[in-house]
Amino acid sequence: MNARAWQAQSLLLGYPDPVLLERLDLLTQAASTLETAAGAPLLxxxxxxxxxxxxxxxxxxxxTFDQRKRCCLYLTYYAYGDTRNRGMALLxxxxxxxxxxxxxxxxELSDHLAVVLEYAAAMPARGLAVLNDHRAGLELLRLALHDMRSPWADVLESVSATLPPLRSMSEVAKLAAQGPPEEKVGTYR
Incomplete structure (x- = not known):
């Protein structure tokens, strides 16, 4: 069931071009077959x-996604910011x-949430591991979208419904307070 949810979420988090809009009937059918927690927000x-x-x-x-760093769809940004470590994570x-x-x-960047969800749909066990590796960033994105009352908050709500519950909000709170890491090039300590 999660694979179907992840595929639908992947499509809905892509740029809303005419191809996506033509698929809304198909996506409605797919979302209607999901458990309520994942399907209702998509609907x-x-x-x-x-x-x-x-x-x-x-x-x-x-x-929403291109002009606000808090609503970044590139998952490694939350953990690594724009540092060299992010480049290694992307690779x-x-x-x-x-x-x-x-x-x-x-x-295509490998950490775009739509790409990660597409991978998860094709390879559920490994995709779930990738999503869980970025759980704090996903939660921060979900909260940011809710705070701004974005309609895409529903899609992130659906993503969260397919993942294990957060063990602790402390990592999310730390990430929200500190923001993504910054490069330390040329800094002596």
Whole structure:
């Protein structure tokens, strides 16, 4: 069941282009087969997508995910910021995907949540491990989307419903307070 949820979530977290909008009926059918905790939030978002003019939906997507660091869809950003360590994490993810036959295009970063969810849909056990590795960042993203009353909060609510509960909010609180790490190049300690 999670694989179906992750595939639907992956599509709904992509840029809302005409191809996505054409798939809303299919996504409604898929979301309707999920457990309520994962399916109901997706159905709410799909309804929002149906009732929002496409240009407005696209503008909202850009304003939400491309102009706010708190709402970053690139999961390694939360753990590594824009540091060299993030580059290594991206490479490791890309190698993990390649080992399982998922080859990314040059225009796709391996840590984009839609890509991670697509991988999880294809390789559920390994994909769940990747999602869990980034659980604090996912929770921080979910909370940020809720705080701004973004319709995409429903999609993140659905993602959270497919994951084990957080053991502690302390890592999320620390990440929220400190923000992503910064590069220490040229700094002496």
């Amino acid at each position: 709410r978002f799909i309804e929002h997508a149906r009732n929002t003019p496409p240009t407005q939906l696209a503008a909202d997507y850009v304003a 490791k993810l890309k190698q993990t995907y390649a080992a399982d036959g998922l080859i990314l295009g040059d225009d």
